Amino acid sequence: MKGGTQVIVAAVPIALNAGEPYVRVTEEGELPHVCPKETETNVREVLESLLVRSRRLPDACAEPLPVCLHCDEAGTRIVELPYLVSTRMTTDEPGWVPCYDLLPWEDHRREEGMGQASALGKLLIAQNEGMPPSERLLEKRRLDALFAMGNCNWKPPLAKERWAAIRNGAQQKEAVGMASCRFPHETNYRWLCAALGHLRLSIIAQAMPVNLMPERFTIPQLHAAVEGILGEAVDRPTFRRGLTNGRSVEDTGACSDEVFGRPARLMRFRTDVVVANQTQGIPLALSLADTVKQAETIDRLFPDGTPRPGDRN
Incomplete structure (x- = not known):
C-alpha cells in the first residue's frame, strides 16, 4: 500500500x-x-478475520463487488474492495438485521416499500427544477426507471444505482434522511446495495442461491427465498417451470415434516450446480469466537474440578 492511498476491505455478510x-x-x-x-x-x-462466528455453521463464500475509487477531503486516495459473503445463520445468533429494515424502498412486495420508492423518486425529480428542460426530461426518465414511476416496471438489480441517485440528489441530506438513518456511515449503504443488486442479478440470470439455502429444502421455501432476494412477487407456476427447465434441483426422495397438510417434497441443488457456484467465489472458513471455543471444551464444563464421567477414583 503506497503513501497517499488507503485500501478498505469490506464484507457484506448476507443470509436468509x-x-x-x-x-x-x-x-x-x-x-x-x-x-x-x-x-x-x-x-x-482478511475476510475470514472479519467474520468470526459465534456458532458452528457451514463455510461461507465470498464474491467480489465493483471496486470504488475516490479521494477524501485530505486528498487521500481511497480504494474500497467490498465482497458479498453468502452464508447461513441461526435465529439466535446476534448481529443480523433484516436488509429491508435498512433499505425499505427496495421491498416491492409491500405497499410501504412501493410508497417510499415513489416518494423518493418524486423528491429527487422535484430537486431538478433548476435544470434546463432537456436535461430535466432525461433525468426524470432515469428516475422513473429507477423508482418504478410512470409506466416503468420495478427493476430489482438496480439497487446500487437507486442509492447513488438518493446520495447524489441536489439536496442530499433531505433525500438520505428520508431514505434511512440506520447505518452510521453512508458508505455502508453503497456496499449493501451493491451486494443486493449482485444477488438479484444472479437470480434473474438463473443462478440459484446455493450458499444461502440449507442442504435440503422445499420448493415453497426456495420460492420464498427468491421473492425475498428480489423484493418482489414471483409467479409460482412460472417459477416451477423455470426450475424444471433449468434442471438446477433434484428430488431427495424425502418429505418435510415442518409443513402442515400435504407433505412437501425435499429438494437439493444438483452437484454440478453446487460445483459451478463454488468456482465463482472465494471459499471462506469462518473461525469460532474464543468464548464459544472455550465453552465447548470439557474443562469449561467442569471448571471446579468436579469428577468427569469415566474419571478413575
Missing part, C-alpha cells in the same frame, strides 16, 4: 431467515471492514 435476506453488522452497527496492513495481502485471510 424464513426467506427474508438479513445482513450481519458489527457491534457498532456497521458492515465488517478493515484497512489491512501492507503485509496483509491475502484477501481471503
